[in-house]
Amino acid sequence: MTSPIAEDGVKPDLEDAIRRAVACGEFVRAASLWEAYGLRCREEMRAGSNPRATLERAHQLMSWCRLIALAARAQAQAQLDRLAQRSRIASAYGLSSSPPPGSIRAARY
Numbered sequence: 640m641t642s643p644i645a646e647d648g649v650k651p652d653l654e655d656a657i658r659r660a661v662a663c664g665e666f667v668r669a670a671s672l673w674e675a676y677g678l679r680c681r682e683e684m685r686a687g688s689n690p691r692a693t694l695e696r697a698h699q700l701m702s703w704c705r706l707i708a709l710a711a712r713a714q715a716q717a718q719l720d721r722l723a724q725r726s727r728i729a730s731a732y733g734l735s736s737s738p739p740p741g742s743i744r745a746a747r748y
Contacts, residue, residue, distance in 0.1 A: 653672060653675060653676045653679060654676070654696070654700055656672050657669055657672045657673060657676060657700060657704065658700070658703070658704075660672055661703075661704045661707045661708065662707060664711055666708065669704070676697070676700075677697075680693050680694075680697055
């Protein structure tokens with residue numbers, strides 16, 4: 640079974656895969672999917688599809704990815720700030736600066 644085709648001829652499967660990868664914080668995977676997406680867009684424009692519609696869809700996807708990446712970066716920075724604060728407080732009292740088990744969640748940013 641083939642994937643559905645949008646109005647401008649772009650198959651949304653790569654777009655969905657990019658969105659899933661970015662939403663899960665798998666930015667390396669998203670980068671490789673973006674390369675495939677770029678190649679697909681180039682091929683479609685060379686084949687004569689509507690370049691304006693293709694570029695508009697790509698722009699919307701890039702804007703969404705940018706917002707999600709900025710949010711992930713802000714969360715990672717907040718976590719680093721909390722760890723730095725704990726470390727300063729712990730060192731002021733001569734305590735271990737390692738966080739309690741389970742307080743840091745594994746995340747890929």
